[in-house]
Structure formats: C-alpha cells, structure tokens
Amino acid sequence: MVAFAxxxxxxxxxxxxxxxQFSQDTPSPVLKPLPRKVEGLVDDPRLHNPxxxxxxxxxxxxxxxLELEGVCVDYEYGDVATRSWQQLADEEGKPAPPxxxxxxxxxxxxxxxxxxxxxxxxxxxxxxxxxxxxEEILASxxxxxxxxISSGVPTFLDxxxxxxxxxxxxxxxxxxRVNSTIENSGLAPRFEVVISGDDMYRGKPDPEGYLxxxxxxxxxxxxxxxxxxxNLSVEAAHEVGMKCVAVAGRNPVYELSAADLVVRSLEQLxxxxxxxxxAMEENAMAHNDDDDENGGGEFMTExxxxxxxxxxxxxxxxxxxxx
Numbered sequence: 001m002v003a004f005a006x007x008x009x010x011x012x013x014x015x016x017x018x019x020x021q022f023s024q025d026t027p028s029p030v031l032k033p034l035p036r037k038v039e040g041l042v043d044d045p046r047l048h049n050p051x052x053x054x055x056x057x058x059x060x061x062x063x064x065x066l067e068l069e070g071v072c073v074d075y076e077y078g079d080v081a082t083r084s085w086q087q088l089a090d091e092e093g094k095p096a097p098p099x100x101x102x103x104x105x106x107x108x109x110x111x112x113x114x115x116x117x118x119x120x121x122x123x124x125x126x127x128x129x130x131x132x133x134x135e136e137i138l139a140s141x142x143x144x145x146x147x148x149i150s151s152g153v154p155t156f157l158d159x160x161x162x163x164x165x166x167x168x169x170x171x172x173x174x175x176x177r178v179n180s181t182i183e184n185s186g187l188a189p190r191f192e193v194v195i196s197g198d199d200m201y202r203g204k205p206d207p208e209g210y211l212x213x214x215x216x217x218x219x220x221x222x223x224x225x226x227x228x229x230x231n232l233s234v235e236a237a238h239e240v241g242m243k244c245v246a247v248a249g250r251n252p253v254y255e256l257s258a259a260d261l262v263v264r265s266l267e268q269l270x271x272x273x274x275x276x277x278x279a280m281e282e283n284a285m286a287h288n289d290d291d292d293e294n295g296g297g298e299f300m301t302e303x304x305x306x307x308x309x310x311x312x313x314x315x316x317x318x319x320x321x322x323x
Contacts, residue, residue, distance in 0.1 A: 059163035062274065063219030065210055066191075068171035068178060069107075070229035071247055071266070073147040073185050084138040085118075088130065094120050107204035107232045109172045109197045110134055135174060147185045150247075152266030157190045159271050168193035168213035172203035193217050207236040214242075225274050227266075234259045243277045245269060 047053050055061060066072055082102055089096045097105075097118050105113040110131040114120050121127055160167050168191060171178045175196040182188045193216040200208045214224045226237040226244045234256065237244035246259035247266065256262045260277050263269050 059271065059275075060165055061223065062278070063166045063168065063214060063217045063224045064160055064274070065168045065170055065213045065217075065224055065226045065242070067107075067226075067228045067233060068169050068173070068181065070249065071150060071227050072153050072169060072187060073149055073181060080141050081138065084134055084141055087137050088134050091133070092120070092130065094118070106230060107172055109200070109203040110174070112203055131174070135177060139177075147181050149185050149187065150266065152269070153187070156266040156269060157187070161190070163271050165271075165274075166192045166217035166219065168195060168217050170195040170209045170213050172197045172200070172209070174198060204230075204232040205235045205239075207240045207242075210236055210242060211240055225277060227269075228259075231256060231258060243274075245274070245277075 045053075047056075085097050085102065088094070095118075101117050105117045108117065111124070111127040114127045114130050115122060115124075120130065157167065169182070169187075173181075173196060175198040178194060178196040179188075182191070182194065193213055195209050195213045195216070197203060199212055200206075202208055210224070210226055211221060214221050217224075221240045221242050224242045226233060226242050227247060228234065228237070228244060229247050229249065234244045234246060235258075238258075244259045245261045245263065246256035248256055248262055248264055253262050253264075261269075261273060
C-alpha cells in the first residue's frame with residue numbers, strides 16, 4: 001500500500017503530549033506528495049512548455065458529448081414510446097407501466113427498464129426477447145416518419161467543427177435504431193464517434209456510455225462537456241468529473257439547476273459558454289491557492305462570497321430565465 005504525505009499547505013501543529021511529530025523538512029522516503037492539481041483547467045501558468053499552454057488555450061482542448069434523444073433529434077414523437085411499452089405489456093400479459101416508471105426509464109436501456117424498473121422478469125434471455133419485440137412495435141408505430149432535427153443543432157455542430165473539438169453522440173437505444181436515426185437525419189458525417197446501447201452494459205444514470213465516448217474521442221473525462229436533457233445526465237456526468245450542459249426545452253429550468261449551465265435549446269449555446277465552464281473552475285482553483293498562501297483555514301468574507309457566488313451557474317441560469 002502506498003502512503004501519501006500531506007501537502008505543504010496543510011498546518012503542522014506541534015504535539016504537546018510528547019507524541020511523534022512529522023516534519024515537512026524530513027519526509028519519510030516511502031511517502032509521496034498528494035496531487036495538488038486536477039487535470040481539467042483551461043490554462044496552467046505553471047506549465048513550462050509554451051506549446052502545452054497554447055494547446056490548453058486552443059479550441060480543440062476539450063471534447064463534447066451530445067445525447068441523441070432530446071438534444072440532437074426527436075424521433076419518438078411524443079407518446080409513441082409510451083404506446084410501444086403499453087402495447088408490449090398487453091401482448092405479454094404484463095402490468096401496464098405507470099407514468100412515474102416511464103419517467104424514470106428515460107435514458108435507460110430497454111433490458112435495464114424491463115428488469116429493474118418495470119420488474120417484468122429477471123431472466124436476461126427473456127429481457128432481450130422483450131427488447132426485440134418492443135423495438136418492432138416502436139418501428140411499426142413510427143412508420144416512414146423521419147426524425148426531426150432539434151433547433152440549433154446544425155449551427156452548433158458547425159461551430160464545433162470549425163473549432164476542432166471532437167464530438168461524440170451517445171444513446172441508450174439499440175445500435176440499429178441509432179444508426180438508422182443518424183443516417184435518416186443526415187447527421188452521420190458530423191460525429192466522430194457514435195455510442196449506442198449495444199456498446200454499454202448499463203444506461204443512465206451509470207456514466208459508462210460517457211466514459212466510453214471520452215475514450216473514443218481521446219479526451220480525459222475532466223476535459224469533456226456532456227450536453228443532456230435530464231438530471232440523470234447531470235448525475236452521470238458529474239460522477240466522472242465531466243461538465244454538463246442541460247437543454248431544458250419546454251421543461252422548467254429550475255428542475256435542472258444541478259447542471260453547470262442550463263439553456264432552452266442549442267441556439268443559446270456557444271463555444272465560449274463551454275470554455276467558460278472550465279474558466280470558472282480555474283477561478284475557483286486560483287481562489288483556493290490564494291487561501292493556501294495566506295495560511296489556509298480562513299473563512300470567506302461577505303464580499304468574497306458575493307464575488308464567488310456571482311460566477312455560479314445557477315445564478316446565471318436564473319438571471320437568464322427572466323428574459
């Protein structure tokens with residue numbers, strides 16, 4: 001087991017009871033310093049290589065992970081998904097799923113919904129069979145209708161393409177439906193990586209899909225921004241250190257206040273907004289470094305709290321909601 005030494009900013013009070021005192025001047029050879037910085041800031045002045053600093057300040061420094069449903073396209077047309085589950089329940093003699101269960105199931109894989117939310121079966125083979133039948137019912141209900149591209153998506157993808165930021169799209173739907181949706185919408189050439197439900201074991205709120213997308217676009221999780229539509233997206237993104245932008249649509253903004261930024265649609269989102277998410281983190285880190293240099297352990301004054309809170313995401317969102 002590897003032990004870590006306390007950082008130099010930590011206080012080292014003298015022991016008055018005659019106990020053993022650890023000194024920062026003579027650290028034990030088996031101890032290693034604690035990591036003092038998390039890889040995720042826009043700029044690090046302590047980097048000695050100017051090319052590395054330039055790369056951090058460049059536009060391709062981060063990766064963007066978009067959710068397919070609700071963010072890029074809307075291809076389930078309101079209650080079509082609900083009707084497909086209800087028809088499947090009638091065919092199989094299962095209890096009809098209540099509204100709260102359908103709401104909870106958003107973003108999950110079909111097998112996960114069948115086993116953990118609806119509790120129809122615990123047999124994985126039976127769950128896969130029901131999944132296949134559900135997709136057949138959904139395809140028959142949709143018919144020849146093509147998916148609708150959400151407002152602001154083409155413009156936002158154009159911006160990301162010009163800036164050089166890699167883009168991945170994630171969905172918990174089966175691979176054949178995801179590929180068909182992207183092809184029919186004409187968005188297939190716009191994504192470097194496509195992650196479907198067949199590429200992950202569990203859907204949201206498990207961050208497995210986001211982690212795999214970050215790996216495929218060659219960006220660490222702390223450099224990725226997830227654009228989702230629900231609190232499950234926010235929970236999954238924050239669990240692995242990613243930033244999250246929530247697209248509220250017609251939902252109340254205050255329900256998504258846990259996100260780093262909330263917008264009504266992608267038309268309100270720019271690349272500068274994404275960079276500022278990491279700049280806010282940099283300001284917070286600089287504030288903590290100043291506290292360490294001043295001795296640490298000091299409480300913020302009212303002026304500091306107002307200044308620090310002014311950069312908070314929730315404040316920005318609620319101010320925007322007034323217009």
